[in-house]
Amino acid sequence: xxxxxxxxxxxxxxxxxxxxxxxxxxxxxxxxxxxxxxxxxxxxxxxxxxxxxxxxxxxxxxxxxxxxxxxxxxxxxxxxxxxxxxxxxxxxxxxxxxxxxxxxxxxxxxxxxxxxxxxxxxxxxxxxxxxxxxxxxxxxxxxxxxxxxxxxxxxxxxxxxxxxxxxxxxxxxxxxxxxxxxxxxxxxxxxxxxxxxxxxxxxxxxxxxxxxxxxxxxxxxxxxxxxxxxxxxxxxxxxxxxxxxxxxxxxxxxxxxxxxxxxxxxxxxxxxxxxxxxxxxxxx
Numbered sequence: 001x002x003x004x005x006x007x008x009x010x011x012x013x014x015x016x017x018x019x020x021x022x023x024x025x026x027x028x029x030x031x032x033x034x035x036x037x038x039x040x041x042x043x044x045x046x047x048x049x050x051x052x053x054x055x056x057x058x059x060x061x062x063x064x065x066x067x068x069x070x071x072x073x074x075x076x077x078x079x080x081x082x083x084x085x086x087x088x089x090x091x092x093x094x095x096x097x098x099x100x101x102x103x104x105x106x107x108x109x110x111x112x113x114x115x116x117x118x119x120x121x122x123x124x125x126x127x128x129x130x131x132x133x134x135x136x137x138x139x140x141x142x143x144x145x146x147x148x149x150x151x152x153x154x155x156x157x158x159x160x161x162x163x164x165x166x167x168x169x170x171x172x173x174x175x176x177x178x179x180x181x182x183x184x185x186x187x188x189x190x191x192x193x194x195x196x197x198x199x200x201x202x203x204x205x206x207x208x209x210x211x212x213x214x215x216x217x218x219x220x221x222x223x224x225x226x227x228x229x230x231x232x233x234x235x236x237x238x239x240x241x242x243x244x245x246x247x248x249x250x251x252x253x254x255x256x257x258x259x260x261x262x263x264x265x266x267x268x269x270x271x272x273x274x275x276x277x278x279x280x281x282x283x284x
Contacts, residue, residue, distance in 0.1 A: 006110060009049060010222060016046045017224035024231060032238035033203070039232040040208050046215050046225065110221065117217035121210075124278045127163075132176050135159035142187035143179075149191070150198035150247070152177070158194075160184045166260045168281035169197040170206050177201075178279075183260060192256035193282060195244035200280040202243070205236045213278055236280070257282060 020042025027035050138144075138160045147158050157176045169177045177197045183189060200206065212229040219225040245253055260282045 006106060009219070012049050013046060013219045013222045014224055016042060016049065017222065017228045020046075020228050021224070021231065024235075032235050032242050036203070036205075036208075036232065036235040036239045039228065039235060040211075042228065043208065043211055043215055043232060046219070046228070047211060050218070113220045114217050117213070117220055121213045121217065121278060128170050128176075128178075128277060128279060131161050131163040132157070132159060132178065134163075135161035135178060138179055138184060140184070140187060143184070143190045143194070146190035146194045147177075147198075150194040152194065152198035152201055156198075156201065164281075166281050167193045167197060168277065168279040169200050170277075170279040172204075172207055175201045175206070186259070189256040189259065192244060192248045192253045193260070195247040195253075196240050196282050197280070199240035199243035200236070203236065203239060205240070205280050206278075208232060208236065209278055209280060240280070 020039055023038050023042070024035055027038055136159060138158045143158060147156065153175065155174050157171075157174060158179070159176060160179045160181060162181055164178050164180045167177065167179050167183055169175060177194065179193070183193060209232075212232050215225055216229050241253075241257075248256075
């Protein structure tokens with residue numbers, strides 16, 4: 001990858017992100033699910049950009065004669081002003097000085113940024129995987145019954161873990177819903193919590209979240225990409241809320257949301273939950 005290619009990706013990512021955000025404004029009266037679907041489409045286009053063929057602009061042969069000739073250089077003029085009778089001065093060996101090109105520095109900074117963000121993403125997935133293996137299955141009858149009524153796939157695992165500060169879901173083939181101990185002691189909130197997380201699973205929001213984290217890593221230098229991915233997370237949450245409200249009473253659902261948020265803030269884990277872990281959660 002060269003600096004020219006990097007600048008091209010910056011321009012194209014800006015165009016795609018602006019298109020996604022502009023389309024979001026046009027769809028402001030549509031449902032949250034429609035707006036989230038549009039942002040996911042923009043994200044797919046953003047990730048596909050490095051794979052698209054690139055074309056260079058060539059000058060037609062018919063126009064080559066109209067272009068001005070390049071100015072002569074000192075090397076071209078020097079032979080005409082030297083005297084053939086005089087000996088040529090002895091050449092001085094050039095002093096070799098190690099230099100670092102600006103393009104090399106740019107590519108180094110770009111690579112470090114990508115590595116840092118991808119490393120944080122992998123760390124988050126590793127933590128989720130480790131916490132899931134150590135978590136205990138949540139076998140309480142109200143929770144199992146609410147899971148069966150939530151619309152979640154039969155392969156969904158329901159576990160309780162002390163590592164999380166609020167309910168969250170992650171995974172693709174075998175999705176996992178992790179419940180914090182405080183929420184697990186409130187069986188009356190089971191329907192609202194599981195309806196929200198089941199909506200994330202049904203919409204494929206975890207895959208979209210992972211793709212958004214990868215896009216941020218690849219285009220970390222572009223602030224519009226960060227805005228686009230944050231808008232995607234927000235509208236995925238709104239779409240999950242809208243679907244959950246079809247299964248729960250609005251007042252009960254709002255009370256559950258506030259309880260989860262206050263519990264997460266009290267545990268001091270909201271920052272890790274929202275920034276580090278690549279998961280969908282009610283307190284996001």
